[in-house]
Amino acid sequence: MDYEALRFIWWLLIGVLLIGFSVTDGFDMGVASLLKVVGNNNDERRVMINTIAPHWDGNQVWLVTAGGALFAAWPPVYAASFSGFYLAMMLTLFALFLRPLALEYRSKIDNEQWRSRWDWLLTLGSAVPALIFGVAFGNLLQGVPFQFDNLLRLDYTGNLLGLLNPFALLAGVLSLLMFVNHGAAYLQLKSEGQIKARSERIASLLSLTCAVLFVLGGIWLWLGVDGYQVVSVIDTNGANHTTDKVVQVVSGAWFHNYGKQPLLWLVPALGVIGFVLCSLFSRLAWHVSAFISSALAMAMVLVTTGISMFPFVMPSSLVPNHSLTMWDATASETTLSIMFVVACVFVPLILAYTAWGYFVMRGRLNEQQIRDNTHSMY
């Protein structure tokens, strides 16, 4: 396999990891965000928490792995995005700190105030990252103000407030609502009675909102956000010459790939359809189908972004020529091929034992089960 193919595969694999993260950690962040909305009393909230209790930790590793894979496969992207979005990343990190603690400690002390505080922290720790991931993608689509010096050291001129621009906020809200919707879809599968009924209502409304926001985002991207376009030839088989290419900022460039390959329009279309179906299935109480539709929609939103930007992964608004693409911001051929082999072996294994874990913990939870096992459950 040549360098070019490996680079393309790694673009796909990073996508797979991000989708894995959204589809798995997405629902537990969603459930946690809904804690105070859907759960009306402690028992109900405990049911919600215990639907994700055996799985949140494994789910979160999708995020850790995506971070690690970015480090290994796209070191310049890892460096530029994590340090460029410094404060946003650190705030996300602080929010993520709260989740393991809230989940693990909340029910360790039988005290209403103690539990209620952890519940708020759990919601905060789940909703903030969900929002910021969207904001980050919103900014990637607009370009990030960074450049390289001669030693390829990075320099940025942006700040936290600049990240919170209207388009990025729209992306952030979409991402948050997608996660919450996914959480509601998951709760339909795993709960009974009132919690299930409320989740069905929430998902049927939120999915449609997500579909509208997604379409709105697309229109805004078309009319109001300039895309980037490589106009020189990148040696896709050679070493990274990240700063040597020529990039132009062109209105509508983010739609060029769809123009070249009209079949790709299926991807955003499936995203919209996924949301609509999720709404429909939630109303019909077809829970498995609702969950699958929600997962499909989330995956398609991510893939849509990836295709729009291809081959860019982090365009520079300051010096467009310094933009990072999946051709010239990768690890060496040796590292990419080793990591590819590792991924081929372990990703299927991970999927297998994760699936087994869900199988072992299958079935719906209700308040009675919580009361019967009050000392061993979260």
Next chain:
Amino acid sequence: MDIVDLSRMQFALTAMIHFLFVPLTLGMAFLLAIMESVYVMTGKQIYRDMTQFWGKLFGINFALGVTTGLAMEFQFGTNWAYYSHYVGDIFGAPLAIEALMAFFLESTLFGLFFFGWERMSKVKHLAVTWLMAIATNLSALWILIANGWMQYPIGSEFNIETMRMEMTSFTEVLLNPVAQVKFVHTVSAGYVTGAVFMLAISSWYLLKGRDLPFARRSFAIASAFGLAGVLSVIVLGDESGYEVGEVQQVKLAAIEAEWETQEAPAAFTLFGLPNEEAQHTDYAVKIPAVLGLIATRSLDEQVPGLREIKENNLKRIVRGQQAYDLMQRIRAGDKSATTREAFNAVRDDLGFGLLLSGYTDDVLNASPEEIAAAVEATVPKVWPLFWSFRVMVGCGVLMLLLFACAFWHSARRTPDKPKWLLKFALFSLPLPWIACETGWFVAEYGRQPWAIGEILPTHLAVSSLSVSEVWFTLISIAVLYTIFVIIEVWLMTKYARKGPSSLHTGRYDLETTHAQEA
């Protein structure tokens, strides 16, 4: 403080706090697996209760391990962007493999360990526990392969086109001798931490005369496991990793305050007062030949002293100036074969040129004072290393003594352990953590001024952030971590005090007394 100091402080803070939780996880995971194995083999309920109770404490600890671990994963990118760019091609791989091979498994099974008791057969649950323990240790393996490479960066070379280090041999990175000894040393330290934790708390129950059958069994398992662990830590201490690579040699010389190269085999300085100004150790108590034996495993190889190391580094800095200048010329577009050849001849000393760039704006024409300052910086301060190493070893010796006595008494099956032993065990509780933290301090402070030994100086590795941004995050992390640690220790103490009664099985002392009180 500048951005480099702040970033280093933030890294030190997050890493040291993270490592309060990691060793306990490493040790407890195996202890849980052992206790559960006894349960499955004998069918005795008490061993299941032991697994579940110690598992509760394990869970409280694990949550903060995960939380603080997230910071470690983020931090290379957020605060060490040039580092991430410069060595990500090699350093990122073990981190990603760690996640794929170990952390995923560990975290998935963590949930099943706690919530799967009633949903799986005994043997399946036991398999979950064992796999969780193995995955935890595999996790440590990959992290230490990454860390070992920072100390002794082999299997890679500099690529001037991409302006970074690139992997040339994954096998070399994997089989890095420094990483291998570090792995054994670190996981053994984890086993000792888990064992001291269990031994100390069980001893407290025994002192209080509470839950005796439960405490005695826990004491016995902890003492056997701890003795094996502490022997492994000491016998397979990572001194053996100090003979390869210059960074490791500098550490060894600084740990031993070996100012001058001695005749082989070198004497070991047991104690003394390192005097940085006079480059001499006052009141040194020396044991002949021991250092040479430990470090080189031979009688005739020399252990280089600090002065010799510095003299050698001066030469490397001079070559590094050439390398830096040629690198700049090639980066600026000089494509001639002679420049390339000249660069390749001095390429291995580029790191020293980069180091010098922290002391002057004009590397090629640096003044003798600037060069001298850079040479001086190639050797870390001696006394912090000298003393932390001795604190670590002191703790290790005390724990060896503790486990030897504890094992002796449990092997003889004395029903009532002597009070002094129980108190010794209880008050030993902080020892493994002190040893772990001082040990890591030696390893990482001793690596300075390098982020990657002889390749990338720390001052160059940072992100271009503003000082106020890093102050903000440093203070926030310090505040958050303090709160987290207080909550964790409080919860841990609360549950340790409750003991197995916290399982609410109705079989343990506090429940019966409480029932009477009520």
